[in-house]
Amino acid sequence: MEKLICAANYWDDGIEHVHQPLNIKTGIVACGWRHHNCVQIMKLMGKPINAPYIRGFLTSKGRFVDRQEGQYIAATYGIVPHTGGTTLTSEDLY
Numbered sequence: 001m002e003k004l005i006c007a008a009n010y011w012d013d014g015i016e017h018v019h020q021p022l023n024i025k026t027g028i029v030a031c032g033w034r035h036h037n038c039v040q041i042m043k044l045m046g047k048p049i050n051a052p053y054i055r056g057f058l059t060s061k062g063r064f065v066d067r068q069e070g071q072y073i074a075a076t077y078g079i080v081p082h083t084g085g086t087t088l089t090s091e092d093l094y
Helices: 035-044 067-076
Strands: 004-011 028-032 054-059 064-066
Touching: 004 035, 004 064, 004 067, 028 035, 054 067, 064 067
Parallel strands: none
Antiparallel strands: 004 028, 004 054, 054 064
């Protein structure tokens, strides 16, 4: 069973970085309790926060998933009820 571990934001800067989720070839994934914590981490790293990024989650299988796939995982495994929503937020988890 794949579980959602925490909120994460993905910025693709076109550069290969070490120690990123298994399905991320270029770019950086910052993790945090909530998505705004991930933005703060990138800001502290000096990364442009106005660059496009994808909000999502890290999973127990070492993957980054977007909010839509996060909603599917959470609803499939009973983490959140099937509400008919298509996207998951970090507030839905905890």
